[in-house]
Amino acid sequence: MGSYRPRLSDLSGYRLGGSSMLQVELPDISVDSTALYHWNLSDWSTAEMLSIAAGENPDPEAPYVPDQFTINERTYPATIEDPNALVQLGLGDTCLIAIANHGLMDHVLHFHGFHVQIVSSTHQPERVGWSKDTVPVLKGEAMTVQLVANQSGTYPVHDHNLIAVTNAGFYPGGMLTQIIVSP
Numbered sequence: 001m002g003s004y005r006p007r008l009s010d011l012s013g014y015r016l017g018g019s020s021m022l023q024v025e026l027p028d029i030s031v032d033s034t035a036l037y038h039w040n041l042s043d044w045s046t047a048e049m050l051s052i053a054a055g056e057n058p059d060p061e062a063p064y065v066p067d068q069f070t071i072n073e074r075t076y077p078a079t080i081e082d083p084n085a086l087v088q089l090g091l092g093d094t095c096l097i098a099i100a101n102h103g104l105m106d107h108v109l110h111f112h113g114f115h116v117q118i119v120s121s122t123h124q125p126e127r128v129g130w131s132k133d134t135v136p137v138l139k140g141e142a143m144t145v146q147l148v149a150n151q152s153g154t155y156p157v158h159d160h161n162l163i164a165v166t167n168a169g170f171y172p173g174g175m176l177t178q179i180i181v182s183p
């Protein structure tokens with residue numbers, strides 16, 4: 001049970017986004033009262049992607065300078081128009097969030113308002129059961145967390161690395177979404 005992250009082993013294809021998420025025995029939002037959201041995290045070096053798309057081979061030794069940071073291939077504020085990225089719950093509801101880090105760097109998610117409990121983790125299984133407001137999702141990792149909506153309001157969730165809440169250097173943007181709990 002849990003979230004997993006298959007990807008292309010071909011480096012050029014992987015860096016162009018050949019990576020996915022596999023959810024095993026997680027409930028479907030339409031058939032179960034436990035809502036399930038998914039966040040595919042990534043970071044893009046658009047210059048490198050354009051050069052790969054033009055037929056160049058990626059240089060694994062070159063400095064990596066990403067300029068876009070995405071959830072489900074969107075950057076804030078477009079993230080909150082994505083019903084899979086924007087968490088919307090009633091007070092007292094429980095949801096699961098399946099998270100996969102497809103990028104080339106770790107992403108540390110900070111939840112405002114809530115602690116989440118780690119339900120599954122491919123890279124940090126020793127943390128299953130931990131309840132934290134800040135959750136590192138390592139490069140290549142997939143993880144499932146459970147959130148109990150125990151207070152109403154609108155709360156941000158964002159990468160704690162502040163460069164990752166920018167779009168091409170402009171703040172706010174990037175890997176930022178919201179949890180909205182209605183009373």
Ligand SMILES: [Cu+2]
Pocket residue numbers: 110111112158
């Ligand atoms: Cu924060």
